[in-house]
Amino acid sequence: MQQAIEVDLAHDLGKTEARSRIAGNIGSLEDHIPGGAVDVVERWEGDSLYLDIGAMGQTVAARLDVEETKVHIKVELPGLLGMFAGPIQAMLQSRGDDLLLEDRRKD
Template sequence: MSQPISVDVPHNLGAAEARRRIQANLHKLEGKLPAGATVTPAWEGERLRLDVAMLGQQVQANLEVFDTRVTITVLLPPALAFFGEAIRAGLRQSGAALLEDRTRTD
């Protein structure tokens, strides 16, 4: 594995609400990945582990939910390390999207 990529996504939701929103928006992840990618989520307390299969590679990601931020850490295989900065930028955008609340209509 190459060096992990880590991104903090700040919020003011509290841990419980952030976790609820992430869970509600998980289905959006596969749409942001290359065609054929699969995402397998597993919660362990306030940590969400995501096993992602894409482009013939396995990628592991962890989201740690805190009261004021979500820390996303991705372990890339060497074959995908070249895309590290693009992935970091995508994590910032996707992380914020996971915290959106689409249940409100105001």
């Protein structure tokens, strides 16, 4: 049984800049996953980013929909990972804005 988490991250960057920053920062995603991500597969379809994240022996599916004033994140937690839905949702709300920081590749 899967447990879904949904979070909205407000921003004032506009859709194009928000999408660009997410694309530039998605490589740092594994820094935010306990134990690190084993494998991250990303795929853009328009302004939606689909992620398959291999971590702790499980694959977590996520979708980020980039809008003009917010990013809507939906994460599907498989099996026992659903027990951690509360802490994961809290982490997304408090640290999710890291994806919208200036593109670190420009340094």
